[in-house]
Amino acid sequence: MSVSRASTVRRTRVGCAGLAALLVAVLPFAHAQTAPAAAAEPGVPAAVSDVVSGGYWQADKRGGNYRVVVTTVGFESLASRVFVEWIAEPLLPDEAPQVMAAVEAAASAGQPLTWRPSLQALAPGCVRIVLRGTNSMLPGQHPERAYWALGPGKLVAATSSNRPAGCRAQPPPARASG
Amino acid sequence: MVNAHARSAELELLHPTFRRAVTAVLAQLGAEKIPFRVFEAYRYPERQADLYAQGRTTPGAKVTNALPWSSYHQYGLGVDFVLYVDNKWSWDDSGARRAWWDRLQALGGANGLEALSFEKPHLQLAGTSTAALLAGNYPPDGDDTWAENLDAVIMGWRGQTPAPKRPKVPQRPAVA
Numbered sequence: 198m199s200v201s202r203a204s205t206v207r208r209t210r211v212g213c214a215g216l217a218a219l220l221v222a223v224l225p226f227a228h229a230q231t232a233p234a235a236a237a238e239p240g241v242p243a244a245v246s247d248v249v250s251g252g253y254w255q256a257d258k259r260g261g262n263y264r265v266v267v268t269t270v271g272f273e274s275l276a277s278r279v280f281v282e283w284i285a286e287p288l289l290p291d292e293a294p295q296v297m298a299a300v301e302a303a304a305s306a307g308q309p310l311t312w313r314p315s316l317q318a319l320a321p322g323c324v325r326i327v328l329r330g331t332n333s334m335l336p337g338q339h340p341e342r343a344y345w346a347l348g349p350g351k352l353v354a355a356t357s358s359n360r361p362a363g364c365r366a367q368p369p370p371a372r373a374s375g
Numbered sequence: 376m377v378n379a380h381a382r383s384a385e386l387e388l389l390h391p392t393f394r395r396a397v398t399a400v401l402a403q404l405g406a407e408k409i410p411f412r413v414f415e416a417y418r419y420p421e422r423q424a425d426l427y428a429q430g431r432t433t434p435g436a437k438v439t440n441a442l443p444w445s446s447y448h449q450y451g452l453g454v455d456f457v458l459y460v461d462n463k464w465s466w467d468d469s470g471a472r473r474a475w476w477d478r479l480q481a482l483g484g485a486n487g488l489e490a491l492s493f494e495k496p497h498l499q500l501a502g503t504s505t506a507a508l509l510a511g512n513y514p515p516d517g518d519d520t521w522a523e524n525l526d527a528v529i530m531g532w533r534g535q536t537p538a539p540k541r542p543k544v545p546q547r548p549a550v551a
Binding site for chain 2: 269270271272273274275276308309310311313331332333334335336
């Protein structure tokens, strides 16, 4: 029973920590579109339409994974915002994961663009994030954006020639012969 | 022959009060050399149903939360403005263009229009509501073209979403 309760408490704390950060991200939408979201706690805010996570980063004796959170709002034409977060793993048993840094990637708020994210872990300290979009007013138009996520808070728009040095995919370990 | 499933940028089916405001906004934008055009004006409920289905019951990503008759476009009271640059529609709001979108919203407000939260291209007539429109409480001073079109669309609507009450249509003398 105590295990179950502890588990519940931990889940709640984890949820609250992540949720608090996410609510900050979603807050700009909240006043007009998602007023009931607060009543829905401890669930994830209803404006969240997509989440992907993966990869691994290390900095300042902390480490964790990357997370991409997409919120989508709107009525006539839907629009998304995309946030990249660096989630720090807990260091102690009673510690919750924390959002170490968050950066808005695709600021399409107000414009009729929705985004679906994908994330590819290339090496420790580097993931490639690809956003595939839909123009809500011209549904045949599908923009695409890509980013390199590096250390906490560092997000770089990806071009064909700016792959960071640490972002080479690591070769598989060599097999021992014989 | 009207294609009720196609996008239209024609202003003639808009409510005259709203049409005047849209025309004024366009004129002021033109005077300031801000290259907005009307991307979509009157939208039939059939097209709204198509848009609503996308990402729900038809392929693609969801593009709207507005059911037929929930959008001001169906009443001739909403339009979408989009930048038209180098012969292409552009939703770009980066750099200096952000100020253009802000100016669009400001001019809309000054001409009796209102924006929806977080939807920069869309402007609609202020001072009414979807509930009022569904109840048949339409803005005053609608002209014959607006009223006859809205009435015909309501009468022809075969979708699942309830249609609004019919507007008052001018009486025509019987043809002798």
